[in-house]
Amino acid sequence: MLAFRQMKSTDLDKSTSKPDEDCSADQMDLAVNRIIRTLRGGKPARLPGLGTITPGKKWAFQPEQNDR
Numbered sequence: 001m002l003a004f005r006q007m008k009s010t011d012l013d014k015s016t017s018k019p020d021e022d023c024s025a026d027q028m029d030l031a032v033n034r035i036i037r038t039l040r041g042g043k044p045a046r047l048p049g050l051g052t053i054t055p056g057k058k059w060a061f062q063p064e065q066n067d068r
Contacts, residue, residue, distance in 0.1 A: 035053065038045040044054045051063040 035045045035047070039053060039055045039059060042055055044052050046052045049064065051061055054060050054062065
């Protein structure tokens with residue numbers, strides 16, 4: 001292993017982060033990118049359990065109606 005002062009910041013990030021955290025961050029990044037891509041394509045994006053974001057001049061959020 002490299003001495004601490006010889007490590008690049010990317011090496012330091014890799015050595016201090018946990019694999020589960022990296023995986024979760026990657027999955028969140030993919031989900032957000034899919035939502036934005038859908039909205040930019042002019043289609044509504046559904047967020048299960050939360051509601052729907054509809055595109056337009058301003059994006060609008062419509063919460064889900066829970067009948068409980």
